[in-house]
Amino acid sequence: MDKYIEFQHITKIFPGQKALDDVSFSVKQGEVHALLGENGAGKSTLLNILHGMFPATQGKVFIEGEEVKFRNALEAIHYGIAKVHQEINIIPELTVAQNMMLGGEPTKGPLLNRKKMEKETQELLDRLGCAFHADDRVGTLSTGKKQMIQIAKALYMNAKVISFDEPTSSLSNSEVKTLFKIIRDLKAQGITILYISHKMDEIFQICDRASILRDGKYVTTLDMKETTEEDLVQNMVGRDVSMFAQRLKPSCVDKNNTVLKVEHLSGPAGFDDISFELKKGEILGFFGLVGAMRTEVMRAIFGADKASGGTVIYNGKALPHNRTPNDVVKMGIGLVSENRKEEGFVKNFNNADNIALASLTKYVRGIFVKESLKQKNSIKVGETVGLTPNDPEFLTVSLSGGNAQKVILAKWLSTDVDVLIMDEPTKGIDIGAKAEIYKLMEEIVAAGKSIIMVSSEMTEVIGMSDRVLVMREGKLVGELDRSELEEERIITYAVGGSQG
């Protein structure tokens, strides 16, 4: 069926903003159809309308030639339209099985049929190749595993249409492979897939066609076999942008100047004997699969979590064993955390306040914080990082992911920090903004500072790093110089294959 799902003249107006503007296109039955566009292009809004989260202002949605108007997500799910969401909405206190069956628990008389719940869940998990169990409490699982639960949940609903919104952003490579295999299976069964992702290689791997939105308007639908990455990107951004992570300036590593030296660091999370050095002007990549504990190591260095052993030496001075972030920041190390919303900025704060948070002392005159100094700094540093809108009074929480990340970078650039630990610096950020973040990182090291970049995106790791350390299951397992950076070699370290 050529027009399995058809969007007709969909317009969605939020107060003060037109999120979708006369969007029409259709999706074939049993295809994997990508929705592409920069953040804010309207992809998620369109999916939300399909899923009945809110109605369209104008226009109609047809499925199998029949107009549908879901009043809420539940109706859509019963109709067979399921989703795997970008924002993971599962309940940490419940088990995997309870989460999967939430709202549709099998019963036995008045009681829950726990056995059946767990058995069915386990079958699905096995099919997905998940390494956890139906009776595990979700709160104990990693982000990647939580997302697998969502995918399993959609499968459990026997959906006719499944939409994926950035499904792989938190998955390890092997999990991604499994997911793609499953998506192909689903496709073979005639299930229609809608797929939102920023990752071009994935889209070429898995999708049949792609529809592109820009600023709420429909641009075009392309057949993946007849198109190139450049084509897609050009259509998405409307301008010619190099979306590749690559160094535009020469490397500026000062090999004789060790800024940070970590020796035999271990922590209760399970990482052990981590030793490495960071040079002045270096971008040091940290690669690893989910569960490699890169984030845990960084938090231990930063004092966010307690380390159980080892030392961290910054510019020849050892950090105290029981260090707190306060100590570490004072010495000159900053952390850009992976979870921007939860750990990166304060939601009630405007840009000026968030940018000033780590450097507040600088704006104090007498006993009072001087508002004007804060604002001045916000505008100045905001310009450096290319923040738009560069408005000190704008609430950070209302910014797009890329701009919020720039606020966090601006926060650290306002301090005297010389080492920045950046954990997944471009996660959930659209392509245009990614390129800007990469450019910023180069400027930072050019200014004589150093960066540790934890990343799961291979293109980013290869493109940006001066040197890459690979971790596996809490151990450092490999070190590769820029000249040796090849996807194959990195992956081999990461999965524990033999070198050669």
Add this chain to the structure above:
Amino acid sequence: MKKIIKNNYRELSVIVAIAVMFIIFGILNPIYISSSNIVDILDQATIYGLMGIGMTMVIITGGIDLSVGSVLALSGCIVANMAVKGLNPVLCLIVGLFAGFAFGLLNGLLVSRMKLQPFIATMGTMSVYRGAAYIITEGYPVLGVPDSFRNILNIKIVGGIRISVLVFIAFAILVYILLRKTRLGTYIYAIGGNMEAARLSGVRVELTQTMAYAIGMLGTALAGLIQVAKLGTGDPTTGNGWELNAIAAAAIGGTSMAGGRGNALGTVLGAILFSGLKVGLIVLNVNTYYQYVATGLVIIIAAYLEIFQGAIASRKKKKVV
């Protein structure tokens, strides 16, 4: 001008509510808007208001302090005991404030260092402090507080306004400035808005939390001292359940129960609205049962304003993105 209105929407809405209240009650009974009655309303807003200001600080950090009612009684009894023994009244006052600060400090340490949930920790100290008040008084009110002490806080100055009202306003302004203009204040908002983000930005979260509880409790200690001055008695049974009135004053004034938002002036206005309503209903001789209903409605309407304000804010947000 527009910006002032936008940024202080919540305070302005309470001011409008107070104005409306004065007009309505004033029409129904002109005595209500006599100057002496208005002075009375301020007077009666003092105790809940002071407790509410302290509570505001704590709530902004994302916490709660249920022990304020007990500290009101305990600090009052400590001071009344000393005053009755004839100690220097200024000394009594200072000791009372120190005691309040110390009680708040303990709450803060339980929450920040021991990582107890604020609700539970302060529920515990609520009982401890209440017990302490009974112990030092053996359950009897402390009578006969000398005028030398009472006058410090209770004496009338211009226009029949008492010093206690000025203390109330002064404390509110101090806390307002503390929250708005100092590093500690910024950090208090920061940990209420996102504790982890603040911690990872190098903010000393534990210290900030502790100070919010301790400084906040100064408001309650002041309230306790003023009550002793007002009644000439230190009553160990007083203040039971008043933490909820303090919370209500803060909530009406726009303090978000989720933390991260609120300010002292809003709470002052909340307390004035609260006491103005109470006095108005008394002036009209309204049946008690209806007074309960009216008070409850005001709180609910205030909560609704909060949502309404959120809607306006989010509309603004969307427009710009």
Add this chain to the structure above:
Amino acid sequence: MKRKLVSVLLVCAMAVTMVAGCGSKAEEPAEAPAATPAPAASEAPAATEKPEATQAPAESEAPAAASGEFVKYNDIKDGLGPIPKSDKTFQIGFTAKALENEFWRMEKEGAEAAGKALKEAGLDITITVAAANGESDVQGQEAVMKDMINKKYDGIMVAPIADTNLTAAIEEGVEAGIPLICVNDKDANVDLPIVGADHKDTAELAAEWIATKIGGKGQVAVVQGLPTAEAARLRTDCFVDYIKANYPDIEIVATQNADWDRTKAKDVSATILKQYPDLKAIYANNDTMAMGVLESVKEADLLGKCLVVGTDGTSEALDSVKAGELSATINDFPFYQSQVAAEMLVRKLSGQDVPEKIYSPHAVVDADNCNLSNEEILGWKGFTVE
């Protein structure tokens, strides 16, 4: 998440308390109990009388104990005669209310004094008092009472915190055949003998006293206790009714709740005084509130011009009367209420037939009689045993 939960909880709690009356009740401090024993007979104010009563008449005219009707203690005490002599050992328990309340401390002291006095009079008796841990400790009080039942006390005096919190324990006691008697407060389910307080008479004593002092005309206001409490309702309503029925020239201009609370009473009365500067008197449902009212009267410089009358007879109120500030209080004599209850229980245990429902004595204390001892005011003679 956690924070959200807490705030939800709070909001609920708030809604409940607020709607239930920002007044916050639940814990009315002082007093509160529906206390108050009854009067020294209906003879109006002046309490001082009531003397006579020499020796005991004999058993011939014993008790007219019609079981449903209340009788006044002072009316029957002479008819009861001395307490019958007995060789039995009396182990008596008293499950009291929270002792942070002065009223109940006095009840406790009264019961202990009764134990001592009866022992001195020749009986083998011990009276043990145990109390709830606070006015809201309903379960703790039940535990206290059950412990007394398990220990097979010979008789138990009971003062339930709430209408029904001791129902189960009381039924257990009745089943076990233990004679029970309520002190001041009754259980709503089980009809037990009681030594209670005559709130109507209390209120009327206050009304008559005020009316007399102000010459039968002028404006009067009432500061009420938590209106869900029977004592507050009865004291207020009977006061108002009595004035309306007997003194048409007295106008009750305001009746306002202050939740048994000192500060609230002060605030409420300050507002009332602003509105009615010619107010002649304020009647407060208890002494704690009366003391708050007194402060606002002093502040308005109306001491002596606007009378303040309280109820209960707490020590601070009595001191204030002596100091010439508080105009009067209707003393409920909790110290004697528990003694009466103990006496009735002992009589019953000794086989005497006594009335089931008794009002304990109370009296007005004002400047005229405040220096007399309680025994003199009440005409209390202590116990006599055959």
